[in-house]
Amino acid sequence: MGSLRAVARGIKLMGYFMQAAGELIVDQPETRQRRAEWLHLFCSRAMKGMGIKVDLVGTFPSHGAVISNHLSYLDIVTLASLHPCVFVSKIEIADMPVLGWMTTRAGTVYVERGRGGSALRASKAMKAAMDDGLPVVFFPEGTTSNGRKLLKFHSGLLGQALAANAPMTAAFIRYSLKEKNDPGVTVGEDVCWGDKSLWQHVFGFLGLRGVHAEVRFGDAPIEFSQDRLHRKAASVEAQAAVAALGGDIPVEFDNPVVAGADLVRE
Numbered sequence: 453m454g455s456l457r458a459v460a461r462g463i464k465l466m467g468y469f470m471q472a473a474g475e476l477i478v479d480q481p482e483t484r485q486r487r488a489e490w491l492h493l494f495c496s497r498a499m500k501g502m503g504i505k506v507d508l509v510g511t512f513p514s515h516g517a518v519i520s521n522h523l524s525y526l527d528i529v530t531l532a533s534l535h536p537c538v539f540v541s542k543i544e545i546a547d548m549p550v551l552g553w554m555t556t557r558a559g560t561v562y563v564e565r566g567r568g569g570s571a572l573r574a575s576k577a578m579k580a581a582m583d584d585g586l587p588v589v590f591f592p593e594g595t596t597s598n599g600r601k602l603l604k605f606h607s608g609l610l611g612q613a614l615a616a617n618a619p620m621t622a623a624f625i626r627y628s629l630k631e632k633n634d635p636g637v638t639v640g641e642d643v644c645w646g647d648k649s650l651w652q653h654v655f656g657f658l659g660l661r662g663v664h665a666e667v668r669f670g671d672a673p674i675e676f677s678q679d680r681l682h683r684k685a686a687s688v689e690a691q692a693a694v695a696a697l698g699g700d701i702p703v704e705f706d707n708p709v710v711a712g713a714d715l716v717r718e
Contacts, residue, residue, distance in 0.1 A: 454634055458659035461502055465658070468498050469550055476557055484559050484584045488536035491558035495533035503663070505630075508534055510669030513587050516619035517578075518669075519610070521694055522591035523599050524645040525551055526657075527625055530665045531589055532558075538581040540574060540590035540609060548650065561588075563609070575612040582618055589623075592690060598640035599626070601702040605691040607683035614686055619673035622690070624697035631662025668697040 472494040481487045499506060512518075512535040520527065525548065528539055539555060543564040546552045556562075561577040581588050590613075592605035613620055627643040640646065643663060645653055657663075674693045676686050688705070695703050 454656075454659035457661070458655050458657075461658040462655070464501055465498060468494065468501055469554075471497075472554070484538060484581055484586055485536065487557065487559045488538055488586055491532050491554065492534075492536040494554065495529045498529060499533045502658070503661075504530075504665060505663075506530055506533060506665045506667065508667055508669075510671065512537075512669060513619070513621045513673075515582065515585055515587055516621060516673065517582070517613040518587050518589045518621050518623050519592050519605075519690055519694060520589065520623040520625055521599075521602055521698065522593045522596050523625060523627065524596055524643065526627070526643070526645075526665075527591070527596075528555065530625060530667060531623075534667065535587065537587045537589050538578075540578060540588060542594070574609065575616070578609075578612060578618075579616050582616065587621075588613070588618075592687065596645045598644045598646055599701075600640060601704055602691060602695050602698065604704050605687040605694075607687040610687050610690055611683035614676075614683070620690065621673050622670040622693035622697055624668045624694055626666045626668075626698070628664045628666070629660065629662050630664045633661055670697060 472490070476490060479486075479490070481490055518531075518537070520531070525545070528541070528551070531537065532539075538559055538561065540561045540563060541555065543562045545560070546556055546562055559581070561574050561581070563574045578588050590609050592610055593603040594606045595603070597603055627639050629637070629639060629643070633642075637660065641648070642653075642656055642660060648656070670693060674690060676689055691703060695701055
């Protein structure tokens with residue numbers, strides 16, 4: 453039954469994709485705002501059509517930076533379904549079938565690690581999106597996880613956002629399965645993106661029943677206790693703000709920096 457469900461949903465999803473592609477060709481949105489609205493509409497349709505329920509706790513910020521934990525490519529679709537926004541993502545996303553085309557056309561800012569000037573270009577693009585009044589979303593962990601713990605936060609993009617004096621709001625995504633699925637199916641391996649290949653994971657995911665997403669936002673932007681240019685310290689405080697929304701989730705630290713103690717400077 454799971455395989456049949458995956459095939460049926462895959463066909464349905466391609467229908468949504470073709471509809472969105474047609475709208476993009478006809479409307480040819482030129483501004484970031486209109487492209488973000490196009491992505492928002494596409495993702496809202498897709499989530500509803502796939503039967504994925506999304507609960508929102510708090511308010512999606514209307515501007516500034518949003519930082520979140522990162523579990524799957526589904527995070528982008530989940531967040532975009534809630535509000536028009538711009539994403540900052542690693543360049544590998546651009547090569548993903550369907551999702552890469554969609555995010556590129558929506559104005560996603562890509563970062564290429566190890567490539568000279570990539571961070572500076574990303575910083576300028578982030579600021580431009582913020583100046584256009586759009587919230588900019590990125591994932592400081594830099595990679596996906598199974599959700600069992602919050603990985604260390606990389607300070608690069610955080611530093612760029614802090615340098616722009618942008619308000620930064622914490623978010624936390626959690627997935628669950630509300631219906632019975634096949635034996636051995638788990639959230640950590642079948643909803644979050646673990647060790648499976650992309651196509652293997654997508655096919656398995658489309659066959660799942662009762663996928664539920666919960667997105668929590670902080671009540672207010674993060675208040676950093678130290679100099680905003682101390683990126684290592686700021687990354688620890690940002691990680692703590694995201695972790696607080698996740699309840700008792702364990703946290704992985706990059707180094708023994710403790711808020712209020714002697715801070716490591718870059």
